[in-house]
Amino acid sequence: MCGIIGVFNHKKAAELAMLGLFAEQHRGQESCGMAVNNGRIFNLHKKMGLVKSVFTPEVLSKLDGEIAIGHVRYPTRGSSTATNSQPHIVETLSGPNYALASNGDIVNYHEIRRQLEEKGVYFKSTNDGELILKYIIYHVEYEKKSIPESIRLLMKNVRGAFSTVLATRNEMYCFRDPLAIRPMVFGEFEDGSFVVASESCALDILHPKKIYEMEPAEIVIVNDSGVKRIHNDQSKFVSQTTPKHCIFEHVYFSRPDSIDFDEAVYQVRENIGRELAKLDNFTPDAVVPVPDSANFIATGYAKEKNIPYEMGLIRNHYVGRTFIKPEQTIRDESVKQKFNVLPGFFKGKSIVLVDDSIVRGTTLRKIIFMIKEAGAKEVHMRIGSPAVKFSCYYGIDTPNRDKLIANKKKIAEIRDFIGADSLRYLPIENLKKTVSKPDDFCDACFTGNYPLEF
């Protein structure tokens, strides 16, 4: 999980990129970075930390230029270092002339890397973004291909999810994998600037004239002549005939105010809530979300049932760089650092509690314990997606399959483990009803139907 931004032809490119990254902060809080072209070379600044802490006014004032690309990165299992963070740049005798940021993951990373290393290419990190960049630049510099040709070679040979922006001294190339797995949009502006981002919420701040969803395998070239969209036929690269967008972007990852894959995220979530409500043939005293990811699932449920939406759980939004695990001498209540109950609220109530998904179930177990301790009569747990049983290889950091609770316990056992009075997942067929083009989505984490071999 990561977020990208690219800004072209704006006098305050670094500042715009910062605002875009800040809007995408939910896609990655571990590190962030930016490369800005000053008309000659790229200046790169990347660091562990949140966007507003890393890109202070002082830092931004040194990142002069009209082309900027940026990236926010999520804490994954791999090594959490500034080296592995993005953007990446490539340097030659002509200076640091190429910069790239990408969101996604490469399935055949090791195979491609070995091929390039055999040809003398050097890698500084183990990050997929560097692989994409060096794959392209190798073909440009050593094999004398054009950049679009090199990108098409990448689409053919490098399997995986990539929503990518590549900048040179005077051009920007935006492209997306043939299955369009991760979200990616771009906008045109009245002042002639151009912005590409992972999510539309990053463009909203900038008053775009129009926002476009990028097509699968599309390459958008931006330069002084304007914007040129190059459609590439999906069939040249993959066997599928539809996109395979990540359904989890709608369920959990994206911001509710974004439009992903041409559909408003909050509406899909309200649809999920309504679907869940339709399956329940009783009326609870209230529906309560696990905030904030399940908020709109809860409003959907509340509207369908015409019962009150209640914020019975309060979330503490202040998070520092480190999440501190309390010592054992303090009762195991780390969940209380994040969530607290409204005093008196739950007493005697039968409630429906909604969340977007269950991965390990340990946090949910503590939340339900806390709600019961606060006097709730019944807690009916409703999950806005099917049971997660398979790992994702396209950019989401799911744990190994044997850590997923749905692979270790039956539904009744999970219900008992988390301490709920009942538990229901949203079946896959109901989830599909919540989006307008159900076939355009990847559901491998629920079904194991992986669209790309690995």
Place this chain on the structure above:
Amino acid sequence: MCGIIGVFNHKKAAELAMLGLFAEQHRGQESCGMAVNNGRIFNLHKKMGLVKSVFTPEVLSKLDGEIAIGHVRYPTRGSSTATNSQPHIVETLSGPNYALASNGDIVNYHEIRRQLEEKGVYFKSTNDGELILKYIIYHVEYEKKSIPESIRLLMKNVRGAFSTVLATRNEMYCFRDPLAIRPMVFGEFEDGSFVVASESCALDILHPKKIYEMEPAEIVIVNDSGVKRIHNDQSKFVSQTTPKHCIFEHVYFSRPDSIDFDEAVYQVRENIGRELAKLDNFTPDAVVPVPDSANFIATGYAKEKNIPYEMGLIRNHYVGRTFIKPEQTIRDESVKQKFNVLPGFFKGKSIVLVDDSIVRGTTLRKIIFMIKEAGAKEVHMRIGSPAVKFSCYYGIDTPNRDKLIANKKKIAEIRDFIGADSLRYLPIENLKKTVSKPDDFCDACFTGNYPLEF
């Protein structure tokens, strides 16, 4: 605005204090600090930044001891330096033996400081907490009074709001000004430890056996013999016969999951929303809060009117150390860094927008502009409190009177300035209905009836 914490008789006192401060982070994000007694002296750590950034596991591991007091501080107009942050400690030949944290403000600060300086007392900061500490210790060390006597002298001579905790090597003194202006609670625990805090939400994480509201002018002494509550008759110190709690704690400052002044904050806020709804003789399509401060005002309104509660505005919760003002070349949309509209949501709707108060009105103006731009037909602005016309001298950082919009414009002018179709403040008599003991509250910021001269 600040928050305090005090922990006595716990092996992990520093860690507990950190958890308490984290729960009170909303009361101050500029700096935080902690003084922990290691059985001999206090070790002090205070720094600009958020609780989780300042109190990393490494820092906590060096703050050994069973007595800890802590503080979070709000960015005020005064100098934002670590020196002015709390806790304060006093050092003598016997080492750094006293530590103090306080929430509030002293009305006759300059007069008292001058008196002490004439007696040779030295001040490192311009902070009211240091004044309180040195006032007490001066009387203890040089005038040979007991600590409780010195605190009573303080209550008599030093006018203002103070919810304060003072720790020595083996005792903790908690006390509160005679009008009990700022919130203050303490809890007793099964393991024999004792915790005092500004808000009850800071105690929740610790499973208290019972939480107590401190009385006006009360002194609570905690030592190896246990907890001793010393009731001091309010009439010895002030002319009022009731407390004068800050009503703004309920309206805005406190966390909704806290119980302030023996009343649940979220319920007062829902009452406010219901009062606002009763005054409106029309039914809007939806009620939308300015998140997060007006969330419960909106649910109250929604329930009273039986209309949907809608999260039409999304708030970005990631905030770094610096809030960056965008350059003029970017359209004046700094509010968009913080808030965004749900795409498509407002189109054609007539909505009630609720907020807790209006200070300058500039942010609200931008929010309403954004909502209208998103297609809203009508925006009816409802404010959960009367117009703020007077500065606060008891701990809240309101601007000078001439910066308050309600002193410069009539209601109709404010409505036009913010761009609403209608505007209503909650009248003071309706606000009083939302709490069970209306006479126990200070409403000076609305009425100018200051309970303490200045």
Place this chain on the structure above:
Amino acid sequence: MCGIIGVFNHKKAAELAMLGLFAEQHRGQESCGMAVNNGRIFNLHKKMGLVKSVFTPEVLSKLDGEIAIGHVRYPTRGSSTATNSQPHIVETLSGPNYALASNGDIVNYHEIRRQLEEKGVYFKSTNDGELILKYIIYHVEYEKKSIPESIRLLMKNVRGAFSTVLATRNEMYCFRDPLAIRPMVFGEFEDGSFVVASESCALDILHPKKIYEMEPAEIVIVNDSGVKRIHNDQSKFVSQTTPKHCIFEHVYFSRPDSIDFDEAVYQVRENIGRELAKLDNFTPDAVVPVPDSANFIATGYAKEKNIPYEMGLIRNHYVGRTFIKPEQTIRDESVKQKFNVLPGFFKGKSIVLVDDSIVRGTTLRKIIFMIKEAGAKEVHMRIGSPAVKFSCYYGIDTPNRDKLIANKKKIAEIRDFIGADSLRYLPIENLKKTVSKPDDFCDACFTGNYPLEF
């Protein structure tokens, strides 16, 4: 080994103190510090590192005031921390009002510390300077003695070497132990300022009208009324009737351009060289010093014999914060980082090599090996002092007795160990001839005749 400085009544007190410390840098390179009184309180800055690195113009510009005391500290066996470095300050309700710097060591440190701790005094360090400061201030603040009375109590009860300067907000007290073990001088200046220092070289930079050697047990008080010298009869405090200056200051520690104990250091060293020469009944090709400590011993020898003084060994004066021990894969030539031979110089020559003393003998062994390897025919080693057989308890960091080579080997064995063709120490009776008052010196490290019990 340490150096002190005190400046009174100078507008640039901090800058003068820095210059004095820089001149005394040879007395301590580990850490340095300064406390400057701004007319109200002391600002303290102390840090690991050399004077010029620690007291940058930026740091000095913040140390405003007309009274400054400073200290340089030698890397001793004890803990090398900023806490143990000097000056020390004492803080009370009136602020940080006392500051002290001292050179020497206290023999009954633990006994005196325990006495003070029983009375409630707190110690932050294990440094003798803090003991002296708190001993005095305890008697001033709690026993209501005057400062001179408290210093006399110290002289009576606290045994050891101390050349000390104590500053208050408007006075400076300089005093010296009854045996005047470490050097201490003060100077008066035409502009009315006053400076006290360990060595006279620190005063030279300031054009003093006159430099005075402090008397044993003397207290010099400097304030707005001028300079007052209080003579205290030595016999009130110790049984000796003469001072017991450290002879090693002349042999090794002090700078050659200082006047210690009313005698020019370089002249005593040339006397030592002449005494050594008189004992040799042969004429070598050249005399070569181990630079820089033995330079003047060598010129004395050269003049007595009328042979050339030759700088056959070159010393590298650039030293960083860390002295790096080379790995074993590099031949054990760490001495070559510090010393190198002149190419071709030693070939076929019979030389006298002089050094001030031998402690362990390991460096000398490597130097002589290097000289022989360079082709020297004969190396006759001459040492400017007797064999060091006893530890010092008055401020010099000698190793334990069992580490001293003279306690483990006979002279002939030492000669063989270091690889010299002959070896002679200067006998104690000859050393005594080099100073004008031989009875005024402590020679315990050679003879074991300790003037103070421990």
Place this chain on the structure above:
Amino acid sequence: MCGIIGVFNHKKAAELAMLGLFAEQHRGQESCGMAVNNGRIFNLHKKMGLVKSVFTPEVLSKLDGEIAIGHVRYPTRGSSTATNSQPHIVETLSGPNYALASNGDIVNYHEIRRQLEEKGVYFKSTNDGELILKYIIYHVEYEKKSIPESIRLLMKNVRGAFSTVLATRNEMYCFRDPLAIRPMVFGEFEDGSFVVASESCALDILHPKKIYEMEPAEIVIVNDSGVKRIHNDQSKFVSQTTPKHCIFEHVYFSRPDSIDFDEAVYQVRENIGRELAKLDNFTPDAVVPVPDSANFIATGYAKEKNIPYEMGLIRNHYVGRTFIKPEQTIRDESVKQKFNVLPGFFKGKSIVLVDDSIVRGTTLRKIIFMIKEAGAKEVHMRIGSPAVKFSCYYGIDTPNRDKLIANKKKIAEIRDFIGADSLRYLPIENLKKTVSKPDDFCDACFTGNYPLEF
């Protein structure tokens, strides 16, 4: 003025390079740097500061590899930044694969840089070392020349002084400009390693089997096959038929224990002293050097005249990062921070004071004032070189011609300015007598006979 080091085929290459740089610290104290090849790429570490401060054991432990090159840099008029410091590296798709360090200066820098920039080469600094590196690598990578061919192109087209070491992943190239202006030596070792350095003192620490002076225009290639010396005929590149070594290396810059241009530096300096003595037909009481640069000039003078060598001036060797100019309120005695007189020494004496050269004369004026103030009867100033009247363009940081005192004043005026009783420079014909091959030296700073046009 700079110093270089290169180490090939040693397991502790970084540590050896550090020891070599430490020995060459006198050639540059502003910044230092090292690039170490780990078998794949170069890791670069460069920083402002002294060798021992920058290359701590922790830093060295991270610089793994068997090839290392290093550099120390002198504070010049140009910008003092880490970017301008050396070594430089070049990065390509294959990683950072080339590293270079050079001592000297390029006369036609701007012309060559412009040529390369027109071909697309990017420069990060304004340093001549980067120019040399990119000139070579441009021809290797883009023009497909071999490295030796590219170096020869450099020798033909790039005019100036350069003693240079260039490292690749598995080779080291050492080369020197056709006039061999700056010193450069290499050594072979019994363990099979190879070291190249500016001065022989940097090799001494390592027990070389043999030290070689590099020939003018020579290229030495070191790789797994061993050491290959490529002689290039000087006449292919320049019109001169002899080298033009910098005579100032002998007079001032090099360490006395180095052998420069096949001649021992200390012996040339003693020759200079003897030449000066022969010109004086009187016998002073003593000869005193300005330490340390004139020490051997003084011993030469003393031996020729058979008078004592006296260290009447003491130099403070502790220098921090910053040299602090004292405020005007302190008398203008900044020279006293560096030099002090032996107390009593000068009284009534007629002395010869020797120094290596006069640039501006301001320091010398203060030294002589100090000596006279100390009671000297006569001070006869003798300078070990002719008057400096011309700027150096080959690597020495002399000021503009109009700042050189010899261009503004006649000898008698200089004598009066510095306050000496007499003044004599060593005439150029006498200076030439002090070296065995007088025609092999550049004397442009004295005569204006520049061997290379600029």
